[in-house]
Amino acid sequence: MKSGSSFLLAARRxxxxxxxxxxxxxxxVGVTARFVHxxxxxxxxxxxxxxxxxxxxxDLRAQQMAECEQVEGxxxxxxxxxxxxxxxxxNGSRLFSRVAVVLHGLDGLxxxxxxxxxxxxxxxxxxxxxxxxxxxxxAVVFEAADSATDPEVTRALVALFNFMQGKEFAxxxxxxxxxxxxxxxxxxxxxxxxxxxxDSQQGCFQVFTEFADPETLxxxxxSTEPEVLAQxxxxxxxxxxxxGAPLDPDLSQGWYEVCTRRIDAMRTVEDLQALRLRHxxxxxxVQARAELRDQRAMLEALAAQARESGTKAPAALGPLLERSxxxxxxxxxRRLQAMGDELDAVRTALKERKxxxxxxxxxxxxxxxxEDEAYKALxxxxxxxxxxxxxxxxxxxxLADVLPGGR
Amino acid sequence: MKSGSSFLLAARRxxxxxxxxxxxxxxxVGVTARFVHxxxxxxxxxxxxxxxxxxxxxDLRAQQMAECEQVEGxxxxxxxxxxxxxxxxxNGSRLFSRVAVVLHGLDGLxxxxxxxxxxxxxxxxxxxxxxxxxxxxxAVVFEAADSATDPEVTRALVALFNFMQGKEFAxxxxxxxxxxxxxxxxxxxxxxxxxxxxDSQQGCFQVFTEFADPETLxxxxxSTEPEVLAQxxxxxxxxxxxxGAPLDPDLSQGWYEVCTRRIDAMRTVEDLQALRLRHxxxxxxVQARAELRDQRAMLEALAAQARESGTKAPAALGPLLERSxxxxxxxxxRRLQAMGDELDAVRTALKERKxxxxxxxxxxxxxxxxEDEAYKALxxxxxxxxxxxxxxxxxxxxLADVLPGGR
Numbered sequence: 072m073k074s075g076s077s078f079l080l081a082a083r084r085x086x087x088x089x090x091x092x093x094x095x096x097x098x099x100v101g102v103t104a105r106f107v108h109x110x111x112x113x114x115x116x117x118x119x120x121x122x123x124x125x126x127x128x129x130d131l132r133a134q135q136m137a138e139c140e141q142v143e144g145x146x147x148x149x150x151x152x153x154x155x156x157x158x159x160x161x162n163g164s165r166l167f168s169r170v171a172v173v174l175h176g177l178d179g180l181x182x183x184x185x186x187x188x189x190x191x192x193x194x195x196x197x198x199x200x201x202x203x204x205x206x207x208x209x210a211v212v213f214e215a216a217d218s219a220t221d222p223e224v225t226r227a228l229v230a231l232f233n234f235m236q237g238k239e240f241a242x243x244x245x246x247x248x249x250x251x252x253x254x255x256x257x258x259x260x261x262x263x264x265x266x267x268x269x270d271s272q273q274g275c276f277q278v279f280t281e282f283a284d285p286e287t288l289x290x291x292x293x294s295t296e297p298e299v300l301a302q303x304x305x306x307x308x309x310x311x312x313x314x315g316a317p318l319d320p321d322l323s324q325g326w327y328e329v330c331t332r333r334i335d336a337m338r339t340v341e342d343l344q345a346l347r348l349r350h351x352x353x354x355x356x357v358q359a360r361a362e363l364r365d366q367r368a369m370l371e372a373l374a375a376q377a378r379e380s381g382t383k384a385p386a387a388l389g390p391l392l393e394r395s396x397x398x399x400x401x402x403x404x405r406r407l408q409a410m411g412d413e414l415d416a417v418r419t420a421l422k423e424r425k426x427x428x429x430x431x432x433x434x435x436x437x438x439x440x441x442e443d444e445a446y447k448a449l450x451x452x453x454x455x456x457x458x459x460x461x462x463x464x465x466x467x468x469x470l471a472d473v474l475p476g477g478r
Numbered sequence: 479m480k481s482g483s484s485f486l487l488a489a490r491r492x493x494x495x496x497x498x499x500x501x502x503x504x505x506x507v508g509v510t511a512r513f514v515h516x517x518x519x520x521x522x523x524x525x526x527x528x529x530x531x532x533x534x535x536x537d538l539r540a541q542q543m544a545e546c547e548q549v550e551g552x553x554x555x556x557x558x559x560x561x562x563x564x565x566x567x568x569n570g571s572r573l574f575s576r577v578a579v580v581l582h583g584l585d586g587l588x589x590x591x592x593x594x595x596x597x598x599x600x601x602x603x604x605x606x607x608x609x610x611x612x613x614x615x616x617a618v619v620f621e622a623a624d625s626a627t628d629p630e631v632t633r634a635l636v637a638l639f640n641f642m643q644g645k646e647f648a649x650x651x652x653x654x655x656x657x658x659x660x661x662x663x664x665x666x667x668x669x670x671x672x673x674x675x676x677d678s679q680q681g682c683f684q685v686f687t688e689f690a691d692p693e694t695l696x697x698x699x700x701s702t703e704p705e706v707l708a709q710x711x712x713x714x715x716x717x718x719x720x721x722g723a724p725l726d727p728d729l730s731q732g733w734y735e736v737c738t739r740r741i742d743a744m745r746t747v748e749d750l751q752a753l754r755l756r757h758x759x760x761x762x763x764v765q766a767r768a769e770l771r772d773q774r775a776m777l778e779a780l781a782a783q784a785r786e787s788g789t790k791a792p793a794a795l796g797p798l799l800e801r802s803x804x805x806x807x808x809x810x811x812r813r814l815q816a817m818g819d820e821l822d823a824v825r826t827a828l829k830e831r832k833x834x835x836x837x838x839x840x841x842x843x844x845x846x847x848x849e850d851e852a853y854k855a856l857x858x859x860x861x862x863x864x865x866x867x868x869x870x871x872x873x874x875x876x877l878a879d880v881l882p883g884g885r
Contacts, residue, residue: 075581078574085570151480163492165814167485172807174482400579405839407572432812
């Protein structure tokens with residue numbers, strides 16, 4: 072029969088097993104970040120290629136597709152590895168469901184590319200397809216953050232997820248702005264969407280700032296070039312000028328380049344975060360293993376002392392030894408409780424997105440909308456009412472009971 | 479390389495694995511409920527034995543100890559089985575930590591019993607030791623409820639945990655009232671604690687009523703004998719009479735018996751709940767397996783159709799097939815999302831206890847109190863301020879930052 076001490080050690084072994092699983096997840100997240108970046112570039116290049124009716128970026132596109140395919144292979148390999156340990160995955164069902172959506176999207180990529188090559192679709196349609204794929208990959212990172220059980224690792228994952236999401240909004244802003252400048256005119260609807268993309272970025276980077284570690288924040292600050300930012304703000308101001316003056320289409324190129332410099336700088340920060348995340352997991356595993364060793368040694372020493380003093384039953388260990396074991400038990404309970412509390416606190420940062428996802432699901436079910444349409448409807452409501460997306464989402468959810476056919 | 483469809487199935491397999499684990503946990507919870515009941519009886523018998531200086535219940539005690547030992551063996555067996563699947567346990571570290579505390583307490587049980595036999599301790603001290611052991615076992619059930627991933631199963635576990643906790647308060651009330659009647663007098667402090675035990679029971683049974691299924695509620699109602707309740711309320715009224723009149727010590731026996739009839743009736747409801755919980759797990763497993771089978775068959779049919787139509791790449795399945803797979807993916811995502819939402823909602827019912835536990839931990843750390851002292855301090859504050867325990871706990875936590883030496 073196992074003793075209390077052996078369960079004390081088993082609890083620690085569970086923690087280690089969870090950390091090891093997290094380490095795999097961290098690797099997957101790192102590769103996913105690289106793939107998202109590659110797809111963002113391909114999206115931008117396709118945009119120019121299609122807008123110029125194939126006149127520009129044909130070579131660059133071929134080059135970028137090759138890079139995408141290479142990273143896609145790595146992502147698929149990591150997915151493959153996930154599957155082999157399917158049954159022990161924490162939150163496995165939700166993560167796998169997200170992976171299924173991504174793989175379905177990836178399977179459609181060759182056809183999408185063929186249609187782009189033939190210019191059988193417009194830049195808007197092409198962009199939408201890439202946006203959807205990237206959203207699927209971000210959902211995988213989100214589930215990884217939501218299922219991690221170590222508060223420090225969760226914190227790092229929440230920071231990284233928000234950074235990636237902010238960078239994606241920055242990428243969408245690049246495409247949107249390029250389109251507006253190229254068209255030579257800026258209308259109210261376009262400006263509203265532009266502001267929405269800027270606000271969304273800010274929201275994400277705010278959460279990132281709250282959860283990132285100091286070194287990552289310093290790296291982010293160091294990577295930010297003041298002249299790039301100044302240029303970005305100047306072009307945003309011109310593009311969003313309410314006076315309705317015609318825009319110089321030549322600004323499109325400059326806008327694209329300044330955005331790209333900014334996004335590429337973000338990529339280095341993202342890479343650093345992924346690296347630090349892996350190191351963090353490794354460090355936590357080493358630490359937990361050392362603690363397990365210490366605990367085991369201490370329990371063995373206590374048992375030896377008990378044997379020497381001629382007793383056997385743990386209950387007869389004597390008050391001093393008894394207290395040592397009890398103190399270890401209490402310390403462990405307290406530590407796990409504190410970890411659980413901290414985890415709850417960090418996870419609330421993920422709540423906003425969940426609320427938006429739920430509201431989207433509600434609209435899809437009730438109005439029979441597609442996912443992108445539901446999101447657009449929410450965003451439109453938020454822009455019209457000048458409220459935050461999450462507030463509108465909450466308002467929608469509060470109406471759930473009065474909507475026809477609600478659950 | 480695996481396809482999206484295979485991850486769709488992997489997600490389902492994960493769900494099944496989690497349900498299978500839940501089924502084991504449900505069995506453990508059932509045996510734990512039986513053990514708690516046996517310990518509650520032993521506690522009551524020891525109380526009478528010690529109060530009568532060994533004159534009464536010596537035989538009954540021997541009989542009850544034998545029953546306790548038998549159920550203890552079953553509980554230990556279930557703990558043993560937990561350990562073998564250590565690494566895949568969800569929330570394993572916290573559950574195991576609780577198990578370690580329980581086993582440590584069980585190891586001390588023979589010595590406790592020896593001291594009771596020798597009448598080397600008073601009824602109060604003996605009761606406190608049993609209360610602590612029962613609290614440890616209830617904590618195991620709590621962790622099981624907190625870590626379950628199926629909303630319906632979580633709902634049943636939350637109901638059962640609150641029922642068990644309410645029954646434990648009823649047991650404490652039985653001991654408290656018996657002591658008050660036996661002493662022949664009722665003072666303000668004793669009455670205050672009595673009222674606290676009644677309120678605590680009500681709180682627990684309210685949550686139980688909220689989460690239990692209709693059949694369990696019907697069984698609870700059917701098991702409640704009106705004359706027992708009337709008798710209970712009459713004796714409560716006499717025992718808590720504020721007029722300070724002397725009490726008839728002979729009422730002690732009648733009080734004990736009416737409480738015991740009530741608690742034994744609760745035991746049948748508890749047993750029914752444990753049984754329904756096991757059946758619920760089995761039903762959900764059967765259901766999930768059937769859904770997995772259906773999904774697999776559907777995907778195979780789609781693949782066959784694709785082969786017949788002479789295409790191979792999933793992207794080229796044709797718009798109709800494409801839409802079928804996409805619909806399955808979306809349906810699964812939506813279902814998992816809804817499950818996650820429901821789970822969050824059910825788990826908030828467990829939040830109160832967590833708040834109390836955190837406040838207790840804070841007091842233990844800052845005032846260097848033992849666990850029972852910390853709980854007593856919280857309860858005293860609640861009684862003095864005439865507030866709910868959870869409100870006092872929240873007030874304590876809000877002071878955490880200003881307390882010296884806080885984390």
